[in-house]
Amino acid sequence: MRVKATAGEITTQQGFFNTVREKCGQPIELCYQCQKCTAGCPMGEYVDIAPHQVVRMVYLSLADPVLTNSMIWLCSACETCGARCPNGIRISEVNDVLRQLSASLGREKEKRTATFHRMFLADVKSRGRVHESMLIARFKLKTGDLFSDLDLGLRLFQKGKLTLFSSAVRDKKGVREIFRRVEQARQKGGR
Ligand code: SF4
Ligand code: SF4
Numbered sequence: 001m002r003v004k005a006t007a008g009e010i011t012t013q014q015g016f017f018n019t020v021r022e023k024c025g026q027p028i029e030l031c032y033q034c035q036k037c038t039a040g041c042p043m044g045e046y047v048d049i050a051p052h053q054v055v056r057m058v059y060l061s062l063a064d065p066v067l068t069n070s071m072i073w074l075c076s077a078c079e080t081c082g083a084r085c086p087n088g089i090r091i092s093e094v095n096d097v098l099r100q101l102s103a104s105l106g107r108e109k110e111k112r113t114a115t116f117h118r119m120f121l122a123d124v125k126s127r128g129r130v131h132e133s134m135l136i137a138r139f140k141l142k143t144g145d146l147f148s149d150l151d152l153g154l155r156l157f158q159k160g161k162l163t164l165f166s167s168a169v170r171d172k173k174g175v176r177e178i179f180r181r182v183e184q185a186r187q188k189g190g191r
Helices: 007-011 013-024 036-040 051-059 063-067 080-084 091-104 111-127 132-143 150-158 172-187
Strands: none
Touching: 013 051, 013 091, 036 051, 036 080, 051 063, 051 091, 063 091, 080 091, 091 111, 111 132, 111 172
């Protein structure tokens, strides 16, 4: 289930801020740009905008640039920013909503990451756990990127971190029920 929003809604200036503020529940308006979040972010060197800029862009309702940047997809949800923020703003929660909006509007900058997210969740939903080797194989076939990371994959395999076989959890029905309830809660107005 994704956050529902039409392109019209999110490009309305106030509409964008209101939508994100409501869905993430974070006090974005309290941010005074001290940049403590950015100073501790482990993804800093890989992204095109910094965490404090994400917060500012949402506050200013700059929908287009904030929905098409790599930060929202590469955020590892480590919560360092939330622990450091003097105003208790958890940017991973903001990024979560932005990812969903970005995906629902087809604006994902990191298409591969978005594809991986979907495949990972589909695996969990159907089997209750991820079978890493199969997930990577399917991901490689889907993206057509067959040979990058091959050496890394071999090393993981040699160390027993990737296995050829993996069983599903016993209570697959229970896992699907969790997904169903989350979807239901989101439809009622949560995330
Ligand atoms: S640490 Fe908090 S207040 Fe400071 S820039 Fe980041 S989000 Fe804003
Ligand atoms: S939760 Fe995301 S934005 Fe915050 S410090 Fe970690 S990687 Fe950076």
